[in-house]
Amino acid sequence: MLSRHIWCAVELTHNCHRPLLKQTSNPFLSARIQFRNAFHNRRSARRPRVEEDLGPFHIESGPLDSKSLFRPLLFTVGVSTASVVGCAIWEYEKLxxxxxxVFRRPGNWLSVHQKKIISQFKSEPGPISKWWSSLKENEKVFYPIFALNCLVFAAxxxxxxxxVMVKYFCxxxxxxxxCLPMVLSTFSHYSPLHLAANxxxxxxxxxxxxxxxxxxQFVSMYLSAGVASSFASFLYKVVSKQPGHSLGASGAIMAVLSYVCVQYPDTKLSIIFLPMYTxxxxxxxKVIMGVDLAGVLFGWKFFDHAAHLGGAAFGIVWSYWTSQEIWGNRDKFLQYYHTIRTNDTSR
Incomplete structure (x- = not known):
């Protein structure tokens, strides 16, 4: 049981649809208004949508066919497999x-004198190195993710x-x-509020x-959940014939949230603005997934509920099955990798 108090906030993945804009002489202003209005669009799913001219670039639109899901499905499986394999190799190399x-360490007496000699020639670490060394393990994972999201936000x-952002980061x-936007959109935020909340x-x-x-394993789950939630959004849009654009880390974050809630169901949570209610x-x-399921069934448009639901389901699957059956049985692959690595170094 985890008894500590965790603060949480409402987070979202924007489902971008194309509102009808008035003509403007500035194409970049038109594009900016286009995105700002799209992120707050709550129109009915049955209302017809109009493809708008965004000046020097445009948002692609067209008929949604179930055959178009084949490549994204293979891409989802491929990215998930690559993330598991890559992170397993990362763990192996670290160990x-x-x-x-440890084996190269000298004896106690020699170690003391060695440290004295090295300290005379070793320069003082800079402020960035000191800051990085002082971080906790989870913070060393969070800050690179945060920096990448901020970089894309600036772009x-x-x-x-x-x-380029419209084509590859939506x-x-x-x-x-x-396929590629299914991963890149996980690190893409247009609204500062969206980025801050996530x-x-x-x-x-x-x-x-x-x-x-x-x-x-966390990085592997996060990357896999990001592309899996994007595929869930694809599947919903194709089945319901509702085109749209999505971006944001909410799908991957929902996987993290659901994993923690499944592993520590008695943890007390509270909403940031109402800390007195836990x-x-x-x-x-259960409530969060119920709301997203209702959003999928009733076609609510403020959030990408399909991506939320897909990410949450992915986190639960990882908790009950993937973590034990796939990541837990990585030893067989690592033995094979160890053999290949040993043969390459011995040549």
């Missing part, structure tokens, strides 16, 4: 490096980059670039998740 450093503000089943929730739940999974994590995830 191997640690073991090698949205560069006008010359906006056509998940869109009708786009010619379907990063706050991620920072709140990461300590428990990283402590349980370890940073390598509720159990196990009940919270």
């Amino acid at each position: 191997r490096s640690h073991a090698a450093s 949205w503000r560069v006008r010359s980059l906006q056509p 998940s869109n089943p009708a786009s010619s670039a379907k 990063m706050y929730v991620l920072y709140s739940f990461m300590p428990a998740a990283v402590a349980t999974l370890g940073k390598e 509720f159990a994590a196990g009940s919270a995830i």
Whole structure:
């Protein structure tokens, strides 16, 4: 049982649809208004949508066919497999490096004198190195993710980059670039409120998740959940014939949230603006998933409820099955990798 108090906030993945804009002489202003209005669009799913001219670039749209899901499905499986394999190798190399450093350590007497000699020639670490060394394990995972999200957020503000951002950093089943945006959109935020809310929730739940999974397995789950939630959004849009654009880390964060709630169901949570009211994590995830399920069934448009639901389901599957059956049985692969690595180094 985890008794500590975790603060949480409402977080979202924007489901971007194209509102009808008035003509403007400034194409970049038109694009800016286009996105700002899209992020707060609550129109009915049955209302017809009009493809708008965004000046020097446009948002792709077209008929949604079930055949278009084949490549995104393969991409989802491929990215998830690659993330598990890559993070398992990362863990192996870290352990191997640690073991090698232990074996290379000299005896106690020699070690003391060696440290004295090295300290005379070793320069004082800089402020960044000291800051990084002082971070906790979960913070060393959070800050690179945070920095990458901030970098992409800044790129949205560069006008010359906006056509690239629309094509590759917005998940869109009708786009010619379907697969790569499924990953890149996980690190993409246009609204500062959207970015702040998502990063706050991620920072709140990461300590428990990283402590349980370890940073390598956490990164694998986070990347896999991001692309899986994008595919869930694709599937919903194709089945319901409702085109749209999505971006944000909410799908991956929902996987982290649901994993923590399943692992520590008695943890007390509270909403940031109402800290006096607490509720159990196990009940919270049921309510959150219930709201997203209702959003999917009734076609609510303020959030990408399908991505939320897909991310939450992915976190639960990882908790009950993937963590034990796939990550827990990585030893067979690592033995094979160890053999290949040993043969390569011996040549």
